[in-house]
Amino acid sequence: MRGLGKYLYQSESIVKLLKRFGFLLMMLFVTAQSFALDAQQRFPKPEFATGYAQPATTSPSPRFLLLEYLDIFVLLAALSVVTWFVLKKRSRKGVFWTSVFSLLYFGFYREGCICSIGAIQNMVLGVVDNTYKIPLTAFVFFLLPLVFSLFFGRTFCAGVCPLGAIQDIIVIKPIELPKWLQKVLGLIPYLYLGLAVLFVATKSEFIICRYDPFVGLFRFDAPFHMMMLGILFLATGLFVARPYCRFFCPYGVLLGWMSRFSSNHMTITPAACIQCKLCANSCPFGAINEPVVETGKRHSNVNRMITYFILLPLWTGIGGLAGSMVHVPLSHYNKTVYLAEQLIEHPELKDDQKNIDIRTFLTSGKTTTQLIAEADAIRHQFYIGGWLLGGFMGFVIGTGLIRLSAFRRRDDWETDKTNCLSCARCMEFCPVKRDEDGKITINER
Amino acid sequence: MSTDNLPKKMDRRRLIKNGMQLTLGLSLVSIAGWSAFKSTSDRLVWQLDPFKCVQCGRCAKECVMTPSAVKCVHAFNLCGYCDLCGGYLKPDPNARTTAAENQLCPTAAIKRKYIEDPYFEYEIDEALCIGCAKCVAGCTSFGNGSLHLQVRHDRCKNCNECAIARVCPAEAFQRVPISSPYLIKGGFTKGKNG
Numbered sequence: 001m002r003g004l005g006k007y008l009y010q011s012e013s014i015v016k017l018l019k020r021f022g023f024l025l026m027m028l029f030v031t032a033q034s035f036a037l038d039a040q041q042r043f044p045k046p047e048f049a050t051g052y053a054q055p056a057t058t059s060p061s062p063r064f065l066l067l068e069y070l071d072i073f074v075l076l077a078a079l080s081v082v083t084w085f086v087l088k089k090r091s092r093k094g095v096f097w098t099s100v101f102s103l104l105y106f107g108f109y110r111e112g113c114i115c116s117i118g119a120i121q122n123m124v125l126g127v128v129d130n131t132y133k134i135p136l137t138a139f140v141f142f143l144l145p146l147v148f149s150l151f152f153g154r155t156f157c158a159g160v161c162p163l164g165a166i167q168d169i170i171v172i173k174p175i176e177l178p179k180w181l182q183k184v185l186g187l188i189p190y191l192y193l194g195l196a197v198l199f200v201a202t203k204s205e206f207i208i209c210r211y212d213p214f215v216g217l218f219r220f221d222a223p224f225h226m227m228m229l230g231i232l233f234l235a236t237g238l239f240v241a242r243p244y245c246r247f248f249c250p251y252g253v254l255l256g257w258m259s260r261f262s263s264n265h266m267t268i269t270p271a272a273c274i275q276c277k278l279c280a281n282s283c284p285f286g287a288i289n290e291p292v293v294e295t296g297k298r299h300s301n302v303n304r305m306i307t308y309f310i311l312l313p314l315w316t317g318i319g320g321l322a323g324s325m326v327h328v329p330l331s332h333y334n335k336t337v338y339l340a341e342q343l344i345e346h347p348e349l350k351d352d353q354k355n356i357d358i359r360t361f362l363t364s365g366k367t368t369t370q371l372i373a374e375a376d377a378i379r380h381q382f383y384i385g386g387w388l389l390g391g392f393m394g395f396v397i398g399t400g401l402i403r404l405s406a407f408r409r410r411d412d413w414e415t416d417k418t419n420c421l422s423c424a425r426c427m428e429f430c431p432v433k434r435d436e437d438g439k440i441t442i443n444e445r
Numbered sequence: 446m447s448t449d450n451l452p453k454k455m456d457r458r459r460l461i462k463n464g465m466q467l468t469l470g471l472s473l474v475s476i477a478g479w480s481a482f483k484s485t486s487d488r489l490v491w492q493l494d495p496f497k498c499v500q501c502g503r504c505a506k507e508c509v510m511t512p513s514a515v516k517c518v519h520a521f522n523l524c525g526y527c528d529l530c531g532g533y534l535k536p537d538p539n540a541r542t543t544a545a546e547n548q549l550c551p552t553a554a555i556k557r558k559y560i561e562d563p564y565f566e567y568e569i570d571e572a573l574c575i576g577c578a579k580c581v582a583g584c585t586s587f588g589n590g591s592l593h594l595q596v597r598h599d600r601c602k603n604c605n606e607c608a609i610a611r612v613c614p615a616e617a618f619q620r621v622p623i624s625s626p627y628l629i630k631g632g633f634t635k636g637k638n639g
């Protein structure tokens with residue numbers, strides 16, 4: 001009986017041990033052979049005569065999982081609050097203080113990670129990598145601002161995004177860029193978005209995270225060049241308001257698509273526009289459209305638009321071709337492709353004792369043929385991706401042209417819903433006011 | 446163009462807008478539905494597999510933190526408590542003493558403690574360790590390999606993509622569930638595998 005009990009006890013503890021170190025044990029079995037060869041227990045652990053107590057190997061825990069859920073809660077709360085300030089209270093002050101809070105919480109306290117912009121990459125990785133499970137936080141951070149945007153416009157940009165907030169509070173003396181320049185620079189986010197997706201889809205890297213210009217400022221710690229980039233963005237941001245948001249942010253593209261068709265987007269005026277033009281220059285981001293009447297002959301305008309429509313596939317095709325042509329240089333940024341290329345072009349590097357990557361590869365047991373086959377497969381992905389990315393850019397440019405030529409009658413001063421960041425600045429300039437009980441007054445000046 | 450077909454035009458515009466909103470809404474819903482299958486409520490954190498690590502030294506340089514969030518840890522169970530420690534002393538030490546010029550560690554982060562003749566305990570002062578893997582290389586090639594690197598989660602920012610993972614030549618970095626965030630060497634005790 002006692003024997004059985006002991007046996008049970010032992011097997012139970014073995015099960016426990018297995019559970020605890022199951023993974024490690026497995027790994028040890030797998031590596032046991034190679035391990036036995038080069039790093040076996042050369043010097044057995046001694047039996048100590050003096051009652052020596054061996055210290056434990058510590059393993060400090062990561063941030064508590066519940067706190068991750070707190071992040072989700074704070075995101076939802078901040079989004080709700082700022083939307084309420086924009087749409088119901090029409091209060092710039094409220095928006096401002098929400099953005100200060102978000103900057104402190106998501107920026108300086110959470111140190112800029114996780115953020116919605118970077119979460120794009122987790123979503124894409126979830127698509128291309130079957131073994132990857134998207135963390136709940138990443139998924140919610142990706143989706144929630146888009147949902148809000150689809151109904152209320154980009155209130156996320158107004159007061160929740162820490163990257164937006166750090167740029168917004170330093171908008172001191174915004175200058176207006178020429179419209180054409182804004183349009184051209186406005187193409188960069190599409191390219192950035194496309195590249196980010198391409199690099200994740202080929203399992204190369206997360207470029208949005210790597211080149212996040214502000215995360216170093218949030219952490220007071222970054223490589224020198226990234227710190228400089230952050231400072232450069234902020235310095236530019238003194239004059240060109242929120243440059244990252246308008247001319248780089250890949251998530252802004254998605255938010256813009258949603259916001260464009262949003263049903264309850266904020267309006268400059270709470271009632272009817274009285275055409276006073278006071279708001280005309282109030283938007284630091286150039287996101288206010290003036291009234292337009294049709295110029296030129298309607299017939300020729302329509303014709304031009306039809307031509308652009310017909311040309312759309314052509315733009316897409318040209319773009320795709322161009323994209324496919326740059327797939328080789330693009331693929332250099334994948335480390336497998338780069339390594340294979342180095343080995344083919346500079347075989348002498350095999351003897352270079354200092355080249356860590358090649359040394360490691362040579363000792364890894366993988367053959368050069370295997371490596372080249374892998375690199376070829378990845379390069380092929382870049383080829384397909386190049387077509388898609390280029391086609392996408394061509395399509396974006398084509399539709400941009402259609403939109404430019406499409407005539408849209410506009411009677412009042414209105415926000416450009418795609419690019420409006422819902423910051424609520426323009427509302428302050430509008431002399432039409434609505435008070436608590438919904439009464440409309442017009443401030444005469 | 447007469448003004449009385451204006452409302453009709455507005456109606457059409459509204460219709461397109463509502464249709465687009467619905468389409469976008471539905472696509473968000475389907476993304477949400479799909480992600481619900483793909484997502485995990487367990488969070489993932491970065492960890493490096495000490496058996497893959499080749500001690501290249503990039504852990505010290507590439508981490509977004511200075512000093513690196515990767516530190517050397519000691520699996521005491523694997524240690525031989527040697528006097529002549531391959532991880533502690535330079536290959537060709539002048540004398541077997543604690544003098545700084547004899548130590549392999551550039552920051553003197555390894556504390557050597559006399560236990561009993563002829564055994565010494567080696568413990569890492571993580572505040573000093575920069576994760577350069579010099580001692581790991583020494584211990585792995587001359588000793589038992591009980592010194593090894595780990596991402597320390599009290600310091601790691603858990604970047605969306607670990608900056609070291611991107612450049613690790615041995616592809617030693619992987620995402621592991623937060624519930625088992627370490628890959629600490631262990632399992633060898635005296636007598637086994639000896």
Ligand code: SF4
Pocket residue numbers: 117156157158161162163164165244245246249250251252255
């Ligand atoms: S545009 Fe991008 S960076 Fe700017 S506030 Fe919006 S999500 Fe943030």
Ligand code: SF4
Pocket residue numbers: 493497498499500501502503504578594609612613614615616617618
């Ligand atoms: S980068 Fe990789 S191989 Fe180099 S020391 Fe770190 S884990 Fe080891």
Ligand code: SF4
Pocket residue numbers: 516517549550551552553554555569573574575576577578579580581
């Ligand atoms: S040699 Fe390098 S890795 Fe080892 S304890 Fe010193 S600083 Fe840390």
Ligand code: SF4
Pocket residue numbers: 491507508509510513514515596600601602603604606607608609610
């Ligand atoms: S996840 Fe970030 S902080 Fe952690 S080890 Fe990697 S680079 Fe360093």
